[in-house]
Amino acid sequence: MTVNKQWIYARKPNGEVGPEHFEPHDAPMPEPGPGEALVRTTLLSIDPASRAWMAGRTYRAQLEPGEIMAGWGLGEVVKSNSDRVAPGDLVSGEFGWQQFIALPAGKLIKENKAHKPEHLLGVLGITGLTAYFGMLDVGRPQPGETVLVSGAAGAVGCIASQIAKLAGCKVVGTTGGADKCNWLTGELGFDAAIDYKAGGIHRQLKAICPEGVDVYFDNTGGEVLDAALARMNLFGRVVCCGNISQYNATTPAGGPAGVPGFLVTKRIRMEGFVVMDFYNRRHVAEARLAKWVAEGKLKPAVDIVEGFENMPEALAGMFQGKNRGKLAVRV
Amino acid sequence: MTVNKQWIYARKPNGEVGPEHFEPHDAPMPEPGPGEALVRTTLLSIDPASRAWMAGRTYRAQLEPGEIMAGWGLGEVVKSNSDRVAPGDLVSGEFGWQQFIALPAGKLIKENKAHKPEHLLGVLGITGLTAYFGMLDVGRPQPGETVLVSGAAGAVGCIASQIAKLAGCKVVGTTGGADKCNWLTGELGFDAAIDYKAGGIHRQLKAICPEGVDVYFDNTGGEVLDAALARMNLFGRVVCCGNISQYNATTPAGGPAGVPGFLVTKRIRMEGFVVMDFYNRRHVAEARLAKWVAEGKLKPAVDIVEGFENMPEALAGMFQGKNRGKLAVRV
Numbered sequence: 116m117t118v119n120k121q122w123i124y125a126r127k128p129n130g131e132v133g134p135e136h137f138e139p140h141d142a143p144m145p146e147p148g149p150g151e152a153l154v155r156t157t158l159l160s161i162d163p164a165s166r167a168w169m170a171g172r173t174y175r176a177q178l179e180p181g182e183i184m185a186g187w188g189l190g191e192v193v194k195s196n197s198d199r200v201a202p203g204d205l206v207s208g209e210f211g212w213q214q215f216i217a218l219p220a221g222k223l224i225k226e227n228k229a230h231k232p233e234h235l236l237g238v239l240g241i242t243g244l245t246a247y248f249g250m251l252d253v254g255r256p257q258p259g260e261t262v263l264v265s266g267a268a269g270a271v272g273c274i275a276s277q278i279a280k281l282a283g284c285k286v287v288g289t290t291g292g293a294d295k296c297n298w299l300t301g302e303l304g305f306d307a308a309i310d311y312k313a314g315g316i317h318r319q320l321k322a323i324c325p326e327g328v329d330v331y332f333d334n335t336g337g338e339v340l341d342a343a344l345a346r347m348n349l350f351g352r353v354v355c356c357g358n359i360s361q362y363n364a365t366t367p368a369g370g371p372a373g374v375p376g377f378l379v380t381k382r383i384r385m386e387g388f389v390v391m392d393f394y395n396r397r398h399v400a401e402a403r404l405a406k407w408v409a410e411g412k413l414k415p416a417v418d419i420v421e422g423f424e425n426m427p428e429a430l431a432g433m434f435q436g437k438n439r440g441k442l443a444v445r446v
Numbered sequence: 447m448t449v450n451k452q453w454i455y456a457r458k459p460n461g462e463v464g465p466e467h468f469e470p471h472d473a474p475m476p477e478p479g480p481g482e483a484l485v486r487t488t489l490l491s492i493d494p495a496s497r498a499w500m501a502g503r504t505y506r507a508q509l510e511p512g513e514i515m516a517g518w519g520l521g522e523v524v525k526s527n528s529d530r531v532a533p534g535d536l537v538s539g540e541f542g543w544q545q546f547i548a549l550p551a552g553k554l555i556k557e558n559k560a561h562k563p564e565h566l567l568g569v570l571g572i573t574g575l576t577a578y579f580g581m582l583d584v585g586r587p588q589p590g591e592t593v594l595v596s597g598a599a600g601a602v603g604c605i606a607s608q609i610a611k612l613a614g615c616k617v618v619g620t621t622g623g624a625d626k627c628n629w630l631t632g633e634l635g636f637d638a639a640i641d642y643k644a645g646g647i648h649r650q651l652k653a654i655c656p657e658g659v660d661v662y663f664d665n666t667g668g669e670v671l672d673a674a675l676a677r678m679n680l681f682g683r684v685v686c687c688g689n690i691s692q693y694n695a696t697t698p699a700g701g702p703a704g705v706p707g708f709l710v711t712k713r714i715r716m717e718g719f720v721v722m723d724f725y726n727r728r729h730v731a732e733a734r735l736a737k738w739v740a741e742g743k744l745k746p747a748v749d750i751v752e753g754f755e756n757m758p759e760a761l762a763g764m765f766q767g768k769n770r771g772k773l774a775v776r777v
Binding site: 172173174333336340355356358361368369370371372373375376377378379380381382383384385386387388389392 | 503699705716
């Protein structure tokens, strides 16, 4: 191959992100410099955070139109000018939406080929670690407690929920549509699921959790956050993981009306986190997640789209709620 | 005396609370039953939370029109049918707005007559404990950090701020009007004060805290909370103590727009608390507060209104920002 196919982030979305915000580009094959390795991308992760990167500064700099679209990926080392990696190694890194990349070897993470590639991006990767540390370290569920997870059919949500089940909790998820609700209760063992698109989220939540909610793992913000705050028990914890309901918003929504009032009267702790903050303990978490998967206690739901040409549609589809579990594109 | 003067909570305020929501009432002198004591009220605390009690259920049941107005007070035991207290004892308790009350002795807290009565309701009482536990246990300021306190000229705010100074922090307060700002920086040793009534709170805060804010002790909610969230540093903590800007509101305000977005990207912990949750450690806190006051390290700002007849005006005045420090009425 002499061409490196890329997707350029071409235009800033004003509202829903779609294929029209990206443009394909044929770049020359990159050549690794001293200390660098050339990687062929094999699997690219599609994440809700991508949309937030376009909107403004987050935990990383804002993406600017004209740049290669950012994204985490898995790949194979093709050529190496470093002792740290060798051709044939399976690696992950911040590759962006492109087929090849030359990167300093220090920026590559060597991955274990014994695992399925899609699990390395999902349950055993950033997704799984986000779910693990967010639920256990920030949410701190106790056996017998009730845990609510929004975006529960999403990549992080479906792992976080299963971890709460392993911790001995009653687990309720919100998602869009009856099909995904059935998938959560049927396939993934949720105690109950709430279809937020069916409306009456306050009423549904009250009916399903008459005992209140002790931990709310928030992937969405918006109306589920409002409803959850109203149902939280004393000393409840709200884990702020994501805000996907707002990433496509053209005007900033008002914040949750229960803040700060409910936080005071119900002594709620509401806390945000970013998975990198817990990286010093990633190996313990990875080992536990891998063990649970191997034992069949944790279902590593993955949703693979075939073909690099489908990257923009895959991202847009995620915001339309099309995926079940971890979404990735096979390049 | 044969008459027990009381203030009845007569009408639910729709907006600002004022004298028109209370009615004086002459009740017969109460007679203590078995195990009870008769207390003559000497000092009654005026608290922002009073307004919240009228609006709905908080950490206590909602107040209903027709009830004696609720409130914490200090008094002298006049007569006792219990071994636990004796005539002449100084006690505090939930007396309500009345000159005399007969209560089970177990509901009275014996106070140390060596302290000034107004300090027992302020810096050495619930106010001081709220400031102490909220700042140190929930906010956890570190030396060298920047601490912002809203409602900083209020009872809890001015103690919480001084505790943060003792913890080695740069301390900035918000309050209404230049006079109170000067009082904070002049009398109480704040590093800076912000007059929220002067407008441009985001701009003022940015100018005074270019290094960002690590701990925000929130007594007010509203626009100061919005501005603080935008200025918080990574791993910042927001102590949700009160929401005084909203207690008089006729329609619920939208929540802070930075929630949950900023909480995630900046890994902010936002946590509410109620002082009773820390009561098992109150004696340690009281001893430290008393020592700091005795050493002149903590100024126990008190604002005393004379005369039981002025209770309603005192409460209304607090919401107009008239008090400096702990407000109480000498009965």
